[in-house]
Amino acid sequence: MIEVQDLTKSYGEKTAVDRITFSVNKGEILGFLGPNGAGKTTTMRVLTGYLPATQGTAKIAGFDVFNDSMEVRRRIGYLPETPPLYFDMTVSGYLDFVARIKNVPLEKRAQRVEAAIEMAGLAEQRDQLIKRLSRGFKQRVGLAQAIVHDPDVIILDEPTVGLDPKQIIEVRHLIKGLAGSHTIILSTHILPEVSMTCDRVVIINHGKIVAVDTPENLTLQLKGGERIRVEAQAPEQPLRDVLQKIPGAQRVQIESVGSSGRMIATVEASQGQDLRSQIAAQVVGQGWPLYELRGQSLSLEEIFLQLTTEDPAQKKAEESK
Amino acid sequence: MRGLYAIYRKEMNHYFVSPVAYVVVCIFLVLAGVFFNYIMSQVIRYSFEAGMESMQMGGAGMNIDVPSMVLRGFLSILGTIVLFLTPLLTMGVYSEERKRGTMELLMTSPITDSDIVLGKFLASFSLLVIMLLPTVFYVIYMFAHSAPAAPWRLIAGGYLGVLLLGGMLLALGSCLSSLTENQIVSGVLIFGLSLLLWLLDIFTQGGNSAFAKSLQYGAVLQHYDPFIRGIVDTTGLVFFGSWIVLGIFLTMRSIESMRWRRA
Numbered sequence: 001m002i003e004v005q006d007l008t009k010s011y012g013e014k015t016a017v018d019r020i021t022f023s024v025n026k027g028e029i030l031g032f033l034g035p036n037g038a039g040k041t042t043t044m045r046v047l048t049g050y051l052p053a054t055q056g057t058a059k060i061a062g063f064d065v066f067n068d069s070m071e072v073r074r075r076i077g078y079l080p081e082t083p084p085l086y087f088d089m090t091v092s093g094y095l096d097f098v099a100r101i102k103n104v105p106l107e108k109r110a111q112r113v114e115a116a117i118e119m120a121g122l123a124e125q126r127d128q129l130i131k132r133l134s135r136g137f138k139q140r141v142g143l144a145q146a147i148v149h150d151p152d153v154i155i156l157d158e159p160t161v162g163l164d165p166k167q168i169i170e171v172r173h174l175i176k177g178l179a180g181s182h183t184i185i186l187s188t189h190i191l192p193e194v195s196m197t198c199d200r201v202v203i204i205n206h207g208k209i210v211a212v213d214t215p216e217n218l219t220l221q222l223k224g225g226e227r228i229r230v231e232a233q234a235p236e237q238p239l240r241d242v243l244q245k246i247p248g249a250q251r252v253q254i255e256s257v258g259s260s261g262r263m264i265a266t267v268e269a270s271q272g273q274d275l276r277s278q279i280a281a282q283v284v285g286q287g288w289p290l291y292e293l294r295g296q297s298l299s300l301e302e303i304f305l306q307l308t309t310e311d312p313a314q315k316k317a318e319e320s321k
Numbered sequence: 322m323r324g325l326y327a328i329y330r331k332e333m334n335h336y337f338v339s340p341v342a343y344v345v346v347c348i349f350l351v352l353a354g355v356f357f358n359y360i361m362s363q364v365i366r367y368s369f370e371a372g373m374e375s376m377q378m379g380g381a382g383m384n385i386d387v388p389s390m391v392l393r394g395f396l397s398i399l400g401t402i403v404l405f406l407t408p409l410l411t412m413g414v415y416s417e418e419r420k421r422g423t424m425e426l427l428m429t430s431p432i433t434d435s436d437i438v439l440g441k442f443l444a445s446f447s448l449l450v451i452m453l454l455p456t457v458f459y460v461i462y463m464f465a466h467s468a469p470a471a472p473w474r475l476i477a478g479g480y481l482g483v484l485l486l487g488g489m490l491l492a493l494g495s496c497l498s499s500l501t502e503n504q505i506v507s508g509v510l511i512f513g514l515s516l517l518l519w520l521l522d523i524f525t526q527g528g529n530s531a532f533a534k535s536l537q538y539g540a541v542l543q544h545y546d547p548f549i550r551g552i553v554d555t556t557g558l559v560f561f562g563s564w565i566v567l568g569i570f571l572t573m574r575s576i577e578s579m580r581w582r583r584a
Contacts, residue, residue: 048429052580073431084426086331088338100327101430145426 001026001153001183002047006056009042009207016042018207019056024200029179031198031215032187039207040187041081044157047185048078060153074103077151079159083142087131091122091141094130095148102149112148119174120144135162143171147178154178156186160193172197228276230265231257231292232283242286243267246278262291324432328440329447332414336448345409346452352402353395353456360394361463388463388471396479396549399456403449403487404515410445411494412508415576419502424579434576442495442569449487453480475551482548485561486541490515492568499575515541 002024009017017039024030032040045051047058049069057064063071086094095113104112117126120140125133130141139162146154159175160168175197178184188194194201195215203211203218211218232239236254243252243265251268269275276293283290336342368385418424427437457480464471494511501507522540525533537543544557 045425050425050429050580070431070433073429076429078426078429080422080425082422084421084423086335086423087421088335089331093334097327097331098426098430100330101324101427101432103323103431 001028001061002030002185003059004043004047004056005058007043007046007053007058008055009039009046009051010054016207017046020202020204020207020209021056022202022209022212024183024185026183027180028200029175029184029186029198031194031201032185032204033189033191033194033201034187034204035189038204040204041157042207043204044078044080044155044185044187048076048155049073075152077102077146077149077154079142079146079154079156081157083138084145085130085138085141087129089130090127091130091133091144092117092126094141095144098145099148102151104149112150115150116144116148119147119177121170136164136167139163140167140171143174147182152183154182154184156184158188159186160188160190168193227296228267228269228279229292229294229296230267230279230283230290231262232265232288232290233260233262234283234286234288236263238286239263239265239283239288242282243279246275246282248275248278322436324430324436325440325443328427328432328437329444332441332444333447336410336444341410341413342448342451345406346448349402349406349452350455353399354459356398356402357391357395357456357459360398361391364390364394386469388467388469389475391463392460392471392475392479393549395459396475396483399453399479399483400486400545400549403483404490404519405512406452407449407487407490408494408508408511408515410448411491411498411511413498413504414441414445414495415499415572416502416504416507419499419579420504428576428579434573438495438569438572438576442492442572445491445495446484446488449484449491453483453487472551475549478547478551478553479549481553482545482557485548485557485565486545489541489561489564489568492565492572494568496568496572496575499572499579 004020004022006019006021007017008015008019020039020043022030032043034040042051046053047060047065049065049072052066057066059065060072061075063075065072086097089097092113095116096109099109099112117123120143122137122140122144125137125141130138133141139159143156143159146156156175160171163171172193175184175186179199186193186197198215200212200214201218202209230243236256240252240254243249246267248269249267251266253266254263256263267275267279274295276295280290280293364387368387371385415424418427460471460476464473464476490511493514494507497510497514498504498507500510518539518541520540521536522542525536525540528534528537544554544560547554547557
């Protein structure tokens with residue numbers, strides 16, 4: 001349904017999106033995950049035809065977003081970063097206006113407006129002026145606006161920003177409910193959102209795609225296996241040496257706990273390896289008292305951080321240049 | 322076409338839901354009413370005095386065409402008021418949309434740029450007509466109750482002139498509004514531009530060089546004047562028509578360039 005090929009968007013010298021390629025199948029929910037300024041909004045703006053790409057192509061339902069912009073615009077619903085609201089309109093008046101400019105035929109218009117109000121949970125606010133609504137409700141009106149014409153493709157830029165936890169859950173349900181009959185791209189920097197709503201995730205950082213996969217696979221593949229936490233009474237350096245020698249151990253971090261002489265070591269194992277028994281054997285074999293041994297799996301959040309956080313030292317070096 | 326109508330409807334709704342239309346129309350009508358009254362009483366007094374004077378001289382009394390004089394004076398003032406008030410109507414037309422992010426909605430909807438631009442222009446033009454409409458009653462009243470009756474050509478020509486002048490200012494104002502997110506900036510720009518066009522006439526007066534003459538041709542007043550004398554001159558029609566078309570055209574280009582300018 002959506003095909004993006006080598007898409008690049010530069011603002012002058014700065015490259016906001018750098019040769020990204022991905023596709024979204026019909027009925028799928030794709031999560032666009034990345035820190036602020038990663039290029040999520042730019043990508044979405046290119047997809048909606050609001051901005052032209054510097055290079056590369058993007059197609060929605062087979063239509064090029066630039067050359068066949070009108071055809072694409074007919075098929076998309078778009079919620080920008082800030083909901084595009086006219087503050088002096090009522091909720092239903094606004095949705096009626098949007099339905100008009102989205103070419104909803106007259107006989108269907110009232111029904112579509114009703115459906116959007118219903119879906120976004122705005123029944124009580126329908127006759128209120130938009131400027132009087134709270135932030136969360138404004139966001140919902142923005143969401144209703146994106147679905148009022150029942151588009152094939154829905155593009156949502158941070159749809160849950162500004163909502164309270166209950167509303168966030170409602171909106172996620174709403175989005176999940178739309179999948180299947182609609183193809184959805186949503187961007188977010190909140191990780192649980194992705195694992196809860198999306199079928200697939202694109203992780204983007206500094207305009208480049210870092211990973212594309214299902215949330216489950218990402219957790220499996222990228223976490224680099226298990227992480228094991230070891231608490232033992234041992235001298236720091238020898239403990240580090242011992243742990244690092246264990247085959248499969250990738251990264252060892254050690255910190256001391258108070259003045260008790262106990263150390264907490266975190267060992268990251270490569271994929272699919274359980275090093276717990278070996279660690280236990282080694283530590284005890286050295287005659288060090290072992291207090292705790294625990295396997296931890298990396299959360300999606302940590303993977304995200306690993307993927308998108310640069311080495312602080314490297315960053316510092318760049319800054320001092 | 323449907324898109325154009327939707328935009329038009331939205332704009333009209335915006336004018337009349339917010340205080341914009343009421344404030345502008347209200348101020349306009351107060352000013353127009355005050356000036357009409359003032360001009361009328363001045364001209365009537367003048368005609369009395371002139372009549373008395375000529376009688377004292379033993380003449381048969383001078384014939385002064387009071388209705389025409391009043392109309393001419395009134396239409397001339399009307400043009401000035403329109404000049405001062407139209408920037409208020411257009412300064413937010415695009416600036417506001419850009420600032421609120423609603424331009425993003427319009428530009429990603431299946432409507433053309435010309436739907437947006439023409440819809441907005443027609444809406445502001447309609448408001449101008451609504452604003453001018455009540456003043457027509459003053460004139461009709463005078464037309465009905467004066468002898469000789471005020472010449473209808475003068476009335477028709479004058480109002481055509483005011484509409485063309487207003488249309489030009491609206492078209493240029495929209496264009497300038499599309500250039501910036503800041504309403505004040507766009508308001509000042511359009512006001513400055515229209516004032517400049519207006520004053521061009523005074524600056525270039527007496528100049529005989531080709532340059533001065535070509536500048537004079539740009540002066541709004543030069544082209545507005547024949548209309549309020551009841552002369553519908555093709556030069557004027559072309560002049561105002563060109564500005565309106567140019568303004569609309571440039572606005573469309575400016576909207577189109579929004580897609581590029583951020584590049």
